[in-house]
Amino acid sequence: METIFAVGLKKDVKGIQSFYIPKPEIKKPTEVLIKIKHTGLDGTDFNMIKYDSKDIAENRNELVLGHELLGVVEEIGKNVKTVKKGDFVTMTVRRGCNICPPCLHEQSDMCMTGLFTERGIHKIDGFLTSYVVDEEKYILKLPKGLEKYGIFVEPLSIAEKGIEQIRLIQSRMPWACKHPNHSFDSKKWGDCKTAFVIGAGPLGILATCLLRLAGVNTYVLERKDEEHIKIKTIKRLGAEYIDIRKITIPEAFKLAGDVNIIFEASGASEFAINMIPHMSRSSIYVMTGIPKGELKATFDAHAILRQIVRYNQVIVGTVNSNKNHFEMAINDIPKINRKFGNILDNIITHRFKLNQYEQYFNLQGPNQLKIVVDMD
Ligand SMILES: [Zn+2]
Ligand SMILES: [Zn+2]
Numbered sequence: 228m229e230t231i232f233a234v235g236l237k238k239d240v241k242g243i244q245s246f247y248i249p250k251p252e253i254k255k256p257t258e259v260l261i262k263i264k265h266t267g268l269d270g271t272d273f274n275m276i277k278y279d280s281k282d283i284a285e286n287r288n289e290l291v292l293g294h295e296l297l298g299v300v301e302e303i304g305k306n307v308k309t310v311k312k313g314d315f316v317t318m319t320v321r322r323g324c325n326i327c328p329p330c331l332h333e334q335s336d337m338c339m340t341g342l343f344t345e346r347g348i349h350k351i352d353g354f355l356t357s358y359v360v361d362e363e364k365y366i367l368k369l370p371k372g373l374e375k376y377g378i379f380v381e382p383l384s385i386a387e388k389g390i391e392q393i394r395l396i397q398s399r400m401p402w403a404c405k406h407p408n409h410s411f412d413s414k415k416w417g418d419c420k421t422a423f424v425i426g427a428g429p430l431g432i433l434a435t436c437l438l439r440l441a442g443v444n445t446y447v448l449e450r451k452d453e454e455h456i457k458i459k460t461i462k463r464l465g466a467e468y469i470d471i472r473k474i475t476i477p478e479a480f481k482l483a484g485d486v487n488i489i490f491e492a493s494g495a496s497e498f499a500i501n502m503i504p505h506m507s508r509s510s511i512y513v514m515t516g517i518p519k520g521e522l523k524a525t526f527d528a529h530a531i532l533r534q535i536v537r538y539n540q541v542i543v544g545t546v547n548s549n550k551n552h553f554e555m556a557i558n559d560i561p562k563i564n565r566k567f568g569n570i571l572d573n574i575i576t577h578r579f580k581l582n583q584y585e586q587y588f589n590l591q592g593p594n595q596l597k598i599v600v601d602m603d
Pocket of ligand 2: 404406409418419
């Protein structure tokens with residue numbers, strides 16, 4: 228049996244490991260064999276290692292990490308129609324439980340049982356290796372010119388879903404400003420809106436890209452020096468930077484005025500919760516960070532409950548994304564690059580070969596944003 232080199236987690240061993248897995252093969256006429264070119268890394272990968280939190284399948288001893296894929300189709304099953312050999316592709320991450328109605332209707336991101344699996348995260352292998360096989364229905368072809376941005380489709384799809392949630396929920400209030408064509412369900416929804424984005428990691432930056440693309444007046448809250456690549460990128464997007472080491476939360480709200488949207492992308496739970504008592508009336512707060520471990524904090528529970536009710540506030544969590552959000556991301560990548568001078572090229576700060584895993588998983592660089600692993 229042919230085996231391939233892979234990087235990930237092993238049962239009963241801490242830290243990042245390398246091992247060999249059987250080379251995947253097409254077994255059904257609906258499957259596609261993909262040669263992996265690039266895999267992007269994000270906070271989920273780093274946190275699984277840092278907190279030794281792993282979800283390895285019962286019949287396995289290891290889990291290949293990585294869930295942001297750019298690949299090339301190498302072979303297709305005889306019933307596959309939407310991709311062909313040589314196409315550049317990416318794929319969704321979650322595989323539904325096959326039990327709940329959302330999963331049975333291509334909306335596994337809203338799974339109701341929790342019995343889903345996820346490539347590179349929960350039970351099924353990810354993309355820090357050289358080949359993967361999966362069903363055609365999870366695979367998306369990248370249009371010409373988009374090949375080099377393939378690894379951004381997955382993280383951008385997470386931001387797309389977050390913004391979609393905001394727009395769906397806030398369409399409850401068509402008159403958020405005095406212009407009827409600025410309602411949240413209209414094309415120009417971003418006009419006359421102000422947003423806070425908490426955290427300028429890759430997800431916070433991609434959310435800022437989408438908010439700025441829609442014309443939202445955006446402030447990004449971070450704790451980095453002005454020269455840091457994160458802050459320079461925020462500014463290139465036409466967003467304002469708020470250094471939360473220098474400004475208190477009430478001061479930040481005073482500076483921005485009515486904040487219609489808060490997009491949390493830091494996982495800094497105490498800071499995130501401390502934002503709630505300052506939320507504007509009828510506003511929405513979408514949370515995407517997933518902190519690990521435990522942190523006890525004290526807050527005025529009466530005040531928070533009273534305020535959420537009296538001010539019609541929405542606090543909503545969002546995780547994962549489905550194929551629709553991947554399609555939205557593929558559609559928006561060229562728009563982002565056109566409007567902001569190929570900014571996505573600058574977001575990739577580090578590239579490594581697959582076997583340099585001890586380096587890329589231990590990187591603590593001051594100018595680190597997106598890390599990409601090249602398989603070739
Ligand atoms: Zn489900
Ligand atoms: Zn307006």
